[in-house]
Every structure is written in C-alpha cells, then in structure tokens.
Amino acid sequence: MFAGNVISFGLFLSPLPTFVQIWKKKSVEQFKPDPYLATLLNCMAWVVYGLPVVHPNSTLVLTINGGGTVIQLVYIAVYLTYSDRKRRVKVLSLVLLEVAFVVLLLVLVVSLVHELHKRAAIVGVLCVVFCTMIYVAPLSVMKMVIKTRSVEYMPFYLSLASLGNGACWTAYALIRIDLFIIIPNGIGVVLAMVQLILYGAFYKSTQRQIAERKAGEKGREVNLAQVVVDREEDGAGKKKAGNGGAM
Numbered sequence: 001m002f003a004g005n006v007i008s009f010g011l012f013l014s015p016l017p018t019f020v021q022i023w024k025k026k027s028v029e030q031f032k033p034d035p036y037l038a039t040l041l042n043c044m045a046w047v048v049y050g051l052p053v054v055h056p057n058s059t060l061v062l063t064i065n066g067g068g069t070v071i072q073l074v075y076i077a078v079y080l081t082y083s084d085r086k087r088r089v090k091v092l093s094l095v096l097l098e099v100a101f102v103v104l105l106l107v108l109v110v111s112l113v114h115e116l117h118k119r120a121a122i123v124g125v126l127c128v129v130f131c132t133m134i135y136v137a138p139l140s141v142m143k144m145v146i147k148t149r150s151v152e153y154m155p156f157y158l159s160l161a162s163l164g165n166g167a168c169w170t171a172y173a174l175i176r177i178d179l180f181i182i183i184p185n186g187i188g189v190v191l192a193m194v195q196l197i198l199y200g201a202f203y204k205s206t207q208r209q210i211a212e213r214k215a216g217e218k219g220r221e222v223n224l225a226q227v228v229v230d231r232e233e234d235g236a237g238k239k240k241a242g243n244g245g246a247m
Helices: 002-013 016-025 034-050 059-081 085-112 116-136 139-148 156-176 179-246
Strands: none
Touching: 002 059, 002 156, 016 059, 034 059, 034 085, 034 116, 034 139, 059 085, 085 116, 116 179, 139 179, 156 179
16 A cells, blocks of 8 residues: 555645744744644554554554654644744643553553454554544634635645545555544545635635735835834934024
C-alpha cells in the first residue's frame, strides 16, 4: 500500500503553508490547534497498533504514522512558539496528556493482554475513535466558516489531502476487510467532501472580505500618514510664526 503511505504523507504535509504563514506573521491568529492535536493522538495510537507485539506485519502502518507523529510535533512546536500564554499552556497540557495516555495504553495492553488478536482488537477500536477525531476535529472550523462566510482559516489543501487519504485507505481496507481502517476513513471521506463543498460555496465571499480588509488597512495607513504630515506642517507654521514675532 505504498500509494496510501504517499498520500498520507501528503496529508501530513498539507498544513505546511498554514504554518509558514504563522511563522511569517509571528502569530497563530484565528487558527485552531484541534486538527493537529487530534492527528498527533491518532498517529501515536496507530504506531502502537502497528507494533509487532500488537499487530504483526503492519510495517506500512507503523512507518507512516511514526513519521506523522514527528511532523505533528513540529507543527505543534511552531504553534506553541507563536501563541499567547493561555493557549500555550492549554495546548502543551493536552500534548503531555496524549503522550501519557498512549504510553499507558501500550504498557497495559502488553502486560495484561497476552493474545495478539485481542491486543489488536483493543488498540484497533481506540484507533477507530482517534482516527475519526481527525476528521471530526475540523467541525469547529467548519462552524466558523458557516458563521463568518469565510474559508480563510480552513486550509484548502488539508481538506483535499484528507479526501484523497480517506479514499485511498478505505479502498485498501475494503480489500483486506479491515473494519478498523474502513470506518474512520469512510467517515473522513464524507466530512472532507463537506469541507470542499463549503470551500467552493464561500470562496468568493472570502476573497471579498480579504479585499475589503486590505482596503481598510490601506485607508488607515493613508489617514495616519496625513495626520503626521498635518502635524509637521502645523509645527513648521508655528515655528515660522514664532520667528516672525521675534523679528
């Protein structure tokens, strides 16, 4: 399933333009950390699922989600760097909680459950839940899109990559009849399609809002420049008047 891994890797890299924007502006603005926190938890859980002590012969699942874990940690590190103290504490706490949960899950499953198929079933059910969370996490962003009629903070490439990723892994799971992969990715296909529909519906209104905001910012800059010029002229006039009075 090399194609599935390639598409999944593309999904993990799709938020890159968003974080480049955050880095350039030195601010997370209205971007939410929910999708990246959900993806981190999902990747770590699938790493556990792909371990030989849980589900042997799952090298592809293990490698792509190991890489995904590293990528999400980098994204979250950038988010923490450019967010305010309140957000930083909240996000960091959630990351630590996720890591602790996954480590505890691995320890308990390996030490208390001795049959491989039971280990795979337990971790697999949790992976279904966490993988579904990835696709459900953008619902808060979708709500904001509908409310503001703007897709500015719903990255297009992330939605597109989610659709491709979900479709590819659903096809793979149908061949192997693996419900743990079919269920979350099938849900992901539907939600990704909804995101793309919203993007198409509100794209024009988003461009209009951005143009109006830029025009307003330009107008404020012009007014500020005019105020500075007026003050300088007033100062020069008063100075000239003072010199005339002294003569």
